[in-house]
Every structure is written in C-alpha cells, then in structure tokens.
Amino acid sequence: MRTSVYMEELDAFSYREAIAGGHRPVIIPVGSIEQHGPHLPLNVDVLLSRAVSGEVAGQVRGIVAPPITYGYKSQQRSGGGNHLAGTTSLDGGTLIEIARTLVHEFARHGVSRLVFLNGHFENYQFLYEGVDLALRDLERAGAAVPTVMLLSYWDFVDEPTIEALYPEGFPGWDVEHGGVLETSLMLHLHPHLVDMAAASDDPPAVLPPYDVLPVKADRTPPSGCLSPAGAATAEKGRILLDAVREAMVPALTAELGLAVPAPAGTR
Numbered sequence: 001m002r003t004s005v006y007m008e009e010l011d012a013f014s015y016r017e018a019i020a021g022g023h024r025p026v027i028i029p030v031g032s033i034e035q036h037g038p039h040l041p042l043n044v045d046v047l048l049s050r051a052v053s054g055e056v057a058g059q060v061r062g063i064v065a066p067p068i069t070y071g072y073k074s075q076q077r078s079g080g081g082n083h084l085a086g087t088t089s090l091d092g093g094t095l096i097e098i099a100r101t102l103v104h105e106f107a108r109h110g111v112s113r114l115v116f117l118n119g120h121f122e123n124y125q126f127l128y129e130g131v132d133l134a135l136r137d138l139e140r141a142g143a144a145v146p147t148v149m150l151l152s153y154w155d156f157v158d159e160p161t162i163e164a165l166y167p168e169g170f171p172g173w174d175v176e177h178g179g180v181l182e183t184s185l186m187l188h189l190h191p192h193l194v195d196m197a198a199a200s201d202d203p204p205a206v207l208p209p210y211d212v213l214p215v216k217a218d219r220t221p222p223s224g225c226l227s228p229a230g231a232a233t234a235e236k237g238r239i240l241l242d243a244v245r246e247a248m249v250p251a252l253t254a255e256l257g258l259a260v261p262a263p264a265g266t267r
Helices: 012-019 044-060 092-109 121-140 159-165 180-189 234-256
Strands: 026-030 113-118 147-152
Touching (some): 026 044, 044 180, 044 234, 092 113, 092 121, 121 147, 147 234, 180 234
Parallel strands (some): 026 113
C-alpha cells in the first residue's frame, strides 16, 4: 500500500483503503493563477494552499486532494485586478459548480468530512455557495450529507504573530497581496521561486473603498502588489506556517469530530 497525504500520489486501491469508513477528512486546496508582482510566480495561491493543507493533513490524518488551480476574478482592491496579464480567472458560476461537483464526488466516495482550504481572497463566497447547493442536493436525494468546513489560511494568524511580524503596522489581509505574508511563506517553502531582487518596496496601495467598472487600471500600482515585500524573510514564513497549523488543527479536530492529534514528537 502506498502512503502519502496527497491523493494524487496514491493508487486507487490505497486511496480506497485510506478513506474506508469515511472518518478521515479530505482537504481540498483552492488557489488561483494570479499575478503576484515581479518577484513571485503566478501559482502562489495554489502552492501555499496546498502546502498548508499538507501540514494540517499530517496532523489530523487527512488526505489532500489535488488543488482547484484557477480562482475567481482578481479584484483591484485585493489582488491588483483581473486586467493584469497572467491573471487567469473563472467566472463565479464556474467556481460555484466546481465546488458543488467536488462535494458530490467525494460524498460518492464515502467521505463524510470535507475541508475547502482557500488561498485566494476572492474565492470564499463562491466556494460557500457551491457547498451549500451540493448539501441541499444531497439532502433532497436522501443521501448522506458530509460535514464541510470552509476556511482561508490567513484567518488563523493570531494577533501576537501579526504584531511581531508587522512592527510598523499591519495593512490588512485585503491588501497583503504579494507582500510580507505570501513572500515570507514562499521564501520558507519554495525559495527557488522567489526573486527578492525584483520585489517592489512601494508603500501599501491606497485605493477607494468601492469598485468602478470598467476598472481604472492606473489605480493599481505598477508592480501589481498592494503592499511591500521587502521585509519578508524565510524565518517569518516559518513562524507564519507554524501559527496557521497550530490554530487550524484544533479547529478541524473540534468541528469535524476528529481524534485529538498526538503532541509533536510522540507520534
């Protein structure tokens, strides 16, 4: 039997055995293909959501499904905007149907605990809608209805960590696009994909508290980043990943009725 937390690395028989009984959670990372400035690759949101999913799965005996690679349209006030080259997005209805279909598919496999672990700010409500519609479908059909959690990994970074890593003030998650959080995590997890020499160190973008369509492209900083990345380090990335994992594992354990994981070093 092959062993891995990543579903795509298992053969069909090993996967079937791993999920037998429906008790192990399946975690679906959700990212995007979106510009993150000149210093980061387009698949940052995919890489980070998958990495966090793997960290958490290792603690809760979960299985990490292949990620949803494309995400909802980048918004100017949280991702620079969908008009920027490289950003390749889905319509909201498409993402809703992807989430809806995946809930049906994993329910068909017999999975009773599902997690959508989001890594792209704009995805959340469309994932929620897809899950809600799928659960209604299953209920109407008289089928078993899984418990589904939806979460975005940055929401598990606690205030002490934020204060320690942003001593000059925290700009807010909506404009932390291509900034310290994502760049630090990439330096920790995928340093060969980061070019710090190309990182913009412009101040956080100042955008109006509303949207105008068509998008006024000149409101997006030339770098495409909404906050500076110059203060990012691999050590900050390690601290952030540890903080997210340590907060997320108890949440999954409680909400999904999982066995309490063994303390580090005892497994």
